[in-house]
Amino acid sequence: MSGSASATRRSGCPVSIALETLGDRWSLLIVRDLMVRGYRTFKDFQLSGEGIASNVLAGRLRKLQAEGLITAAPEVSDARRLNYRLTEKGIGLAPVLLELYLWAARHENTGAPCAVVRAMRRHPRELIAEVRRRWRTGDTTPLIPPPSNRNRNPRPLRKERKG
Amino acid sequence: MSGSASATRRSGCPVSIALETLGDRWSLLIVRDLMVRGYRTFKDFQLSGEGIASNVLAGRLRKLQAEGLITAAPEVSDARRLNYRLTEKGIGLAPVLLELYLWAARHENTGAPCAVVRAMRRHPRELIAEVRRRWRTGDTTPLIPPPSNRNRNPRPLRKERKG
């Protein structure tokens, strides 16, 4: 029951409580990567092309673990490797991500293919069911094709260097 | 077409693009307050009990305007007052907020009344329709009762003073 949730609550509103965990730039992207791309390791996230810093990534993974959204287990064949995996609570975010996806696809010009968007809009239940099935069975083939360039040297995204 | 969207895009994924605007602690809470509570003014948000700082609030309102999620219009009867209102793009976030609400209500122990949660879970379409109806007609009676204490002096929420 997520009992660990820290001391202070801003308010009792579920939306507010959800945003205490998820209200930042990265958490939902990590969940998305675990859910629909086949990502499982630290390296996978680093190279995801979004450009998250390694220390921030480490912090987020820690936090998501503490909140019970993901688990980490060392891989049997390679003790260096940690496999991250969504929990039931984590996979439960599928509808949120779906709606967020549909919203952005409608109101921003994204690179999302129309056919995919239309399919998602018409058959949301089936999509969620498929996501859960893949989660249960450990199927990690990407549901949505990863961005064509799994950026090997992700460009820095800074405002403007002062000097 | 949200053309103003700034120069750099982290990735083409709609979820990532959505989080560029909404991926922080406050933006979605402001949208929620406009959507289901009757909030319209700067003061309303300040007293919402979540404890947002006034400078941060001003910044968020600016950003949400720039992104086309809200508009601001001076009230006719009182020129000091600015009325904020959701745009079509803003009201389009209703399903996202609904799913986020349901997720938190299921996986965290929130103060949400079970009957309300159950009703939301069983009749999501009707709820969204009602939210849109209220938005169209300018009906600002709170859809969900505001937290009993519209905190007059919101407590500071700091980690723990060092000393």
Next chain:
DNA sequence: TCATTTCACTTGCACCCCGCAAGTGATCCT
């Protein structure tokens, strides 16, 4: 065996943004 590579981080640094208290200017109320 032993160097090299890979992996999952950590450390140090500069900068930016946040939370907070206080202030500002315009507008309303009396």
Next chain:
DNA sequence: AGGATCACTTGCGGGGTGCAAGTGAAATGA
């Protein structure tokens, strides 16, 4: 006219973020 209200802004200190570089353990290759 004087005070209250509103929507902010400013100044300050601390914490979080982005980035480059480093660390230690485990795998890989010669």
